Amino acid sequence: GAGVSQTPSNKVTEKGKYVELRCDPISGHTALYWYRQSLGQGPEFLIYFQGTGAADDSGLPNDRFFAVRPEGSVSTLKIQRTERGDSAVYLCASSSTGGFTEAFFGQGTRLTVV
């Protein structure tokens, strides 16, 4: 696609439920990032993929958070047993390999846990 696409744009879920957030990166970009942005804060790094593998998952806050990228393109961020503190905008970005230039961001998924 022309840009990074994230679905859904908004997600409201009940505390304790499981959610999946999807990211479709720019075609051909092998690097993919997930960030979380809370109100009034900058994006906070969660996980980075190079191809199909998670090259750095040091930003995942706990084991309720997990992400996959099985075919090296689309990625899914999975949150189990959601808590109200998980409410935030989840941003996905991708970048090309062969030399890092910049990260291109999607518009984000606003997650609200009630």
Add this chain to the structure above:
Amino acid sequence: AQSVTQPDIHITVSEGASLELRCNYSYGATPYLFWYVQSPGQGLQLLLKYFSGDTLVQGIKGFEAEFKRSQSSFNLRKPSVHWSDAAEYFCAVAERSGGSYIPTFGRGTSLIVHP
């Protein structure tokens, strides 16, 4: 570990006035430096970036930024602000870690433009 400080949470300027948004970073070598802009309900858009070479970089929408190694700063400037520039501005730094570059963001500066 790298870190980014944007000391101003809010900046208010009048339309047509000049603008400078401050950014300081903590990093051992010369990092890759970025400024992004985020309008309400929108994703992050890259304004400009610095990798190497000329320390004054030009970006889109009339913005520029200057890398000052001695001050560990990368301040964003614009000579004349337009009402449409009202948005959230984020400074970011990316360092090479295990062959990868992972941008770290500051907390952002909210720009308010008065008519």
